Amino acid sequence: METIQQAWLALRDHRLRTVLCILGITIGVASVMAVSTISKGGNHVVYSELETFGLNSVWVYRDYRADSPLKRQRSGSGIDNEDYQALRDRASSLGIAKVSPVVWPNNWRGRLKFGNRYSDSTLFGVNEQYAAMVNDVLETGRMFNSNDINRKQPVAIITPDIVEKLYGTNENAIGKHFLVRDRRFQVIGVLAPKSRDFLASIGSEGGQNANDRVLMPYTVIQSLNNEKSINNFQIEVIEFDDADRTGAAVQQVLTQRHRNRLSYQYDTMAGYIKTSDRILGGVAIVGIVAASISLLVGGMGILNMMSTSVLERTREIGIRKSVGASEADIQRQFLLEAVMISLIGGALGLAIGYISSVVLARVTEFPLIPSPMVLVGALLVSIAVGIAAGYLPARRAAKMHAVDALRTD
Amino acid sequence: MPHSDVIISLRDVQKHYEKGDMRIPVLRGIDLDIKRGEFVAIMGQSGSGKSTLMNIIGCLDKFDGGRYAFDGRDVSNLDGNAQARLRSLKIGFIFQSFNLIPQMNALRNVELPMIYSGRPRESRHRMAKAMLGMVGLEDRIDHIPAQLSGGQQQRVAIARALVNNPSLIVADEPTGSLDSQTGELIMKQLTKVHKAGTTVLLVTHEPHIAEYAQRTVYISDGKMVKGAA
Ligand SMILES: Nc1ncnc2c1ncn2[C@@H]1O[C@H](COP(=O)(O)OP(=O)(O)O)[C@@H](O)[C@H]1O
Numbered sequence: 001m002e003t004i005q006q007a008w009l010a011l012r013d014h015r016l017r018t019v020l021c022i023l024g025i026t027i028g029v030a031s032v033m034a035v036s037t038i039s040k041g042g043n044h045v046v047y048s049e050l051e052t053f054g055l056n057s058v059w060v061y062r063d064y065r066a067d068s069p070l071k072r073q074r075s076g077s078g079i080d081n082e083d084y085q086a087l088r089d090r091a092s093s094l095g096i097a098k099v100s101p102v103v104w105p106n107n108w109r110g111r112l113k114f115g116n117r118y119s120d121s122t123l124f125g126v127n128e129q130y131a132a133m134v135n136d137v138l139e140t141g142r143m144f145n146s147n148d149i150n151r152k153q154p155v156a157i158i159t160p161d162i163v164e165k166l167y168g169t170n171e172n173a174i175g176k177h178f179l180v181r182d183r184r185f186q187v188i189g190v191l192a193p194k195s196r197d198f199l200a201s202i203g204s205e206g207g208q209n210a211n212d213r214v215l216m217p218y219t220v221i222q223s224l225n226n227e228k229s230i231n232n233f234q235i236e237v238i239e240f241d242d243a244d245r246t247g248a249a250v251q252q253v254l255t256q257r258h259r260n261r262l263s264y265q266y267d268t269m270a271g272y273i274k275t276s277d278r279i280l281g282g283v284a285i286v287g288i289v290a291a292s293i294s295l296l297v298g299g300m301g302i303l304n305m306m307s308t309s310v311l312e313r314t315r316e317i318g319i320r321k322s323v324g325a326s327e328a329d330i331q332r333q334f335l336l337e338a339v340m341i342s343l344i345g346g347a348l349g350l351a352i353g354y355i356s357s358v359v360l361a362r363v364t365e366f367p368l369i370p371s372p373m374v375l376v377g378a379l380l381v382s383i384a385v386g387i388a389a390g391y392l393p394a395r396r397a398a399k400m401h402a403v404d405a406l407r408t409d
Numbered sequence: 410m411p412h413s414d415v416i417i418s419l420r421d422v423q424k425h426y427e428k429g430d431m432r433i434p435v436l437r438g439i440d441l442d443i444k445r446g447e448f449v450a451i452m453g454q455s456g457s458g459k460s461t462l463m464n465i466i467g468c469l470d471k472f473d474g475g476r477y478a479f480d481g482r483d484v485s486n487l488d489g490n491a492q493a494r495l496r497s498l499k500i501g502f503i504f505q506s507f508n509l510i511p512q513m514n515a516l517r518n519v520e521l522p523m524i525y526s527g528r529p530r531e532s533r534h535r536m537a538k539a540m541l542g543m544v545g546l547e548d549r550i551d552h553i554p555a556q557l558s559g560g561q562q563q564r565v566a567i568a569r570a571l572v573n574n575p576s577l578i579v580a581d582e583p584t585g586s587l588d589s590q591t592g593e594l595i596m597k598q599l600t601k602v603h604k605a606g607t608t609v610l611l612v613t614h615e616p617h618i619a620e621y622a623q624r625t626v627y628i629s630d631g632k633m634v635k636g637a638a
């Protein structure tokens with residue numbers, strides 16, 4: 001207690017120097033905090049958007065890559081309705097929870113017309129399980145069912161953006177019609193809007209605007225295409241960890257069914273997540289290293305200040321020893337001064353880091369609130385910096401020869 | 410004389426300084442006994458080794474040869490911690506240049522030894538005030554050294570030397586920086602300390618200051634000598 005007061009008095013005697021050192025640590029701690037919070041927030045954002053594709057997703061499609069040995073023996077997508085049936089029959093042994101064919105328009109545009117209004121939208125065919133797999137939720141209406149699929153009913157699920165383009169705002173679209181290739185479709189459901197701001201902002205949406213989509217029974221798109229081919233499978237695996245195994249097994253089933261004349265490939269969400277973890281982790285490490293350097297510089301500031309202070313106060317150290325201070329007393333005093341600087345700096349850095357991340361979170365709507373772990377960590381780190389920077393000067397002060405110290409002026 | 414009457418006993422104490430490769434002898438075998446409660450003046454020319462001797466007696470410095478017993482206990486080989494403990498509890502220093510901490514007021518300067526001897530805050534405060542009152546500075550307790558005259562600073566130093574109720578006061582030319590009138594005042598104060606039962610060791614090169622002591626010993630070129638050199 002007494003020592004704390006003495007340390008405080010000593011620091012007050014060198015206000016400017018102390019403030020500069022405190023500032024150094026403040027900047028260091030604030031930037032370490034900012035970087036770790038932002039990278040954590042970034043992780044969260046990426047995760048929550050990847051989640052909108054279904055974390056257990058596996059995509060299987062024909063391998064068109066140039067180095068594929070079976071590349072161009074036959075044209076077409078290489079997947080048909082019998083393949084789909086085969087996967088469904090063996091779903092559980094393949095580790096498949098749900099599977100949907102995905103059928104794209106071949107050589108025609110997904111233009112929806114209603115009177116003189118129209119919408120050029122991403123239009124594709126799937127089965128009744130697809131929406132649940134990619135975490136799509138209906139805002140109103142119903143999903144098409146296997147009956148609609150088997151009977152090739154001209155029904156569609158659309159997004160609110162399309163509702164607005166075709167029918168205007170605040171219109172209940174359920175039961176309304178539109179034309180595609182002169183065929184009349186009925187709207188049976190409207191999807192809830194989806195947030196993919198982050199992916200859209202880095203251009204990863206691949207031209208598919210999540211909020212401008214039309215889902216139809218795949219059989220309907222096949223009949224518009226005039227061929228019974230499937231572009232790819234969207235699969236939800238039972239176990240997240242089995243994504244690769246299921247992907248490979250489906251790949252093998254397809255290859256065998258096509259008598260080894262075609263090859264297939266697959267992607268897994270698990271793989272994408274791993275990649276994104278690696279990239280974000282790398283970014284975080286670079287950021288934290290950079291921020292740590294500023295903390296290191298702050299520590300050097302303290303080291304420098306304490307070294308100067310010990311030299312300047314040589315006589316004081318001699319006096320203290322002459323009235324009975326032990327080496328430990330002197331060392332504790334100087335160490336405490338260093339830790340006080342770094343702790344004050346750390347607390348300020350913490351406050352600045354916390355406030356700015358809260359403000360940033362408000363502005364960007366990214367979840368950037370630092371965890372208690374980060375807060376405690378920042379304080380511990382600043383204490384550690386103080387001890388590390390103060391140790392040598394304090395040691396030097398403690399070891400000072402009392403008589404020599406008293407002789408200096 | 411009975412052993413317990415002797416508070417300081419030096420036998421063949423030697424001290425060298427290293428200057429490059431050279432060993433410069435400063436104390437060349439000091440024999441000295443001081444009785445408990447004595448007031449002894451040490452005289453000698455500048456550079457004769459008086460301060461070096463006082464620092465050794467005050468356990469502020471180490472020596473290279475010989476034996477030193479303080480209060481009947483051999484302290485020749487004490488480690489730094491034990492030395493600090495001894496200084497804290499048994500010894501009070503008074504220096505020619507006062508050696509107050511410039512940023513601290515009189516009260517805090519006087520409190521300092523009690524911080525290291527571990528006295529609780531309340532009693533520390535009370536004791537420091539009482540001591541400053543005893544040296545006639547009750548109205549100066551919140552003055553920093555720069556706001557005090559030389560004589561006043563030395564009185565603060567005396568108060569500081571006495572707060573832990575030491576058995577030995579080591580005063581190295583306490584009047585050396587003061588005019589003669591102020592010097593007399595300081596010496597009266599030291600005499601009072603001695604009268605109260607404390608052993609006082611005084612270094613001076615002024616004969617009229619030495620006269621305050623009961624006994625004067627002489628040092629010359631690192632050795633005790635008989636009579637003034
Ligand atoms: N730290 C030191 N290094 C080298 N020589 C020293 C040191 N301290 C004292 N001396 C030398 O030791 C001698 C005695 O010094 P000191 O004890 O201060 O003498 P006095 O107090 O009698 O004037 C002097 O010659 C001085 O130069």
Ligand SMILES: [Mg+2]
Binds near residue numbers: 459461581
């Ligand atoms: Mg001297």
